[in-house]
Amino acid sequence: MHASSLENMYRCHARYLPPKVLRARGEMTVLDVGGADVNGGYREVFADPQFHYKTVDLAEGRGVDIVLEDPYRFPVEDHSVDIVLSGQMLEHCEFFWLSFAEMMRVLKPDGFLFLIAPSAGPIHRYPVDCYRFYPDAYRALSKYAGCHLLEVWLDERGPWRDLVGVFSWQQMAQPVGYTPPIRATAPVDVPPGTPEEEAVQGSTSYLQVLERLHDVLEPALYLEIGVRHGRSLALAKGIAIGVDPDPEVADGLLPPTTRLISLASDDFFRDVAATEMPDAPDLVFIDGMHLFEYALRDFMHVERMSRPGTLVVIDDILPSHPTQAERNRRSRVWTGDIWKLQRCLAELRPDLTLIALDTSPTGLLLIAGLDPANRVLWDRYNPIVREYRAELPPPREVLERTDAMDPADARVAAVLATLRQCRSDGSTRAAVAARLRAALAKGTAAE
Template sequence: MHPSSLENMQWCYRRYAAPRILGSTQEFTVLDVGGANHNGSYADVFSAPNVRYIGMDLAAGPGVEVVLQDPYRFPQQDASVDFVISGQMLEHCELFWLAFAEMVRVLKPDGFLFLIAPSGGPIHRYPVDCYRYYPDAYRALAKHANCHVVDLRHDDRGPWNDLVGVFSRTPRPKALPHPATKAATAPVAVPPGTPEQEAVRGARPYLEVLQELHEGLRPRAYLEIGVRNGRSLQLAGCPALGIDPEPDLTVELPATTHVLRMTSDDFFELETARLRDLAPDFVFIDGMHLFEFALRDFMHVERLLAPGTVVVIDDVFPNHPSQARRERSTRVWTGDVWRLFDTLQKMRPDLALCALDTAPTGLLVIAALSPDHRALWQRYNPTVRTIQCATDAPPAAILERHGAVSPQGEPLARLIGLLQQYRAAAPTDTKARETLRRGLRQLAPPHA
């Protein structure tokens, strides 16, 4: 299972399953057609105690409770299943319309069918690979099986570009995310580690540096992902918008600042018009401390905002290997956001990158955005899969902050000057981009 497939099933769950399952005493049945656990399972998505999860496939294996003798005839009775789900199975099904009709047959009248299949990607026979699907294909399937398309989502992330469909036997309205399923940041109530594990470093506090960036760049509008207590959001002297599913504000915000209680994924999907109207040209990303969340936030920002937008990402320099783990075990925690720095250097050499030696965990400044660049989108799944499977600790270059620019005095002033010069020029001008990149390279210490 590729990462975006799991994320898309979570999307289906939050909108169409959670409102029925959460808080209910009723038992619900989930039938996973093609449910063998190959590099992951949807079972964790439907992990509520009142859910019976049935994995069904053509052969015995991990996650398989029912082995089919006939791929086009399920043992379940008519209208007996609350949620039928299937992901990355339909392209391997020779007579897919027959399998889909069976899914509809066993679905209860008030149930939902969640279907995920690729619209792109290379051949991957298991044991055959027959089809790719587009929105009209799902509409045709619904017509054939006499059911209704409730929702459709065509994922831009490659190489599979999943088509996500929500079906029902009766007409149903589209739904928004269930509020109880908002992904909050990791809990802070963790036992402290050793002094070495909890160490922090940096030439200057990051809030002071953000303040100077605000003053030097004079943004017309500001966006912040991950508000927490609001201290960084409070710095904005322009119209500002903060995104956080569970903000814990301890400061008073300016009247021109607003906070939306939602995840960044939901924000970029549901509030695109609001984002374009605000048109922020300064963005601070400090959300979930996992690589894929920071990557998605940057991808959305780059695609939706102007090329001259400056993006700053927090937590790129863990101070100890324990702080850099995906599973939190220390109070000072960066997760694996530090891997984003290396990923962007390798995959996006066209970007202008500058790491700053701020306390407690460093900042990464990104400029020269290209809204039409497709590399991160096309390679999203293999990139995220590689990072999620990685077990190596941060290298010395990260822990020792090689190449990080001093965030004070002349170096910071030169950085702000370069950004000002670039924003004053045509941000899409090739010469202006190269001048900015060259200037940032010259800022880096000699040992970088």
């Protein structure tokens, strides 16, 4: 089970089974077609006791409840299942249209079928690998079975670039926006750790550095992911957009030029960014979910809509204790595993300019030289997440900040001045990258 497939199933759940719908429907049956646990499965998405989760597959295996004698006939009554789902199965099915018709046969009149299949990727016979799917394929399937395709989207993250579809016997308006079912934040009353686990470093507050960035760069458009109480968003002096699914901003804190959008960042970029942000941001601050894959996705989306002079700032890259860097929060000072993002970008995107800043309490990462056309992260998303999502303690150089710059370092000033100049003279992406390298070299010589 690759990461983007699981994320898409969570999205289907959240869009079509929000709390109001779940309360109204009561107990629900879920049938996972091809649901053997091969490197994970979807069962966790429907872990609530309200769901009665069953899987069918062609052979016995981990997570299989029913072994099929006929791959195109399920031992399930007509229109008896609330939710039918299937992922990474259809490409292995020789006569997939028959499987689709069978899935619709067992689906209740008011139920949903969540279907995920690859549109790309290498051959992976299990035991055969026959097809790849595009949006018109799902439209054709809905015509074949006489049902409705409520929604379809093509996920560009590789290598599989999954096609996701939601089908039903009933037509309905497409849902817009949702609160994700998984939150990476822990309750605010999490008990404190030891003094060592709650230690912080850095002589300069991250808010002071952000204020300086606003003063120097004077962004025409500022974007912030993860608003919380709005202290950093309030620093914006021009047009600004803050994105947070559950902001807690006091009335009157934000200027009238700031717009607050109550969405998770994935949904903001996927559903509304194109209309809410007609121009590219000049400065972006990412301080959202404290997990590597969330920060990675936020950066990927931002880069795609950036201009050559855009500066991205990532919070929480320098934990001071291994406990702070765990994926499951156990301390009040908590960075999650965001520190991995710098290592990932340094390995896979050497074209970027990366500067870690020794700020209080948990460090900042400046990223410049963005390239909207670069597809490395998009094409390798699933292998990247599989590698970096593992629970790893941060190395000594991260904990001790040996490679982090002082915010007052001349190289930081040189990079900021270069970005502002490149914005004003409309430099190309290649020119910006070259001038950033020169600025860093000049800043080092100035020391």
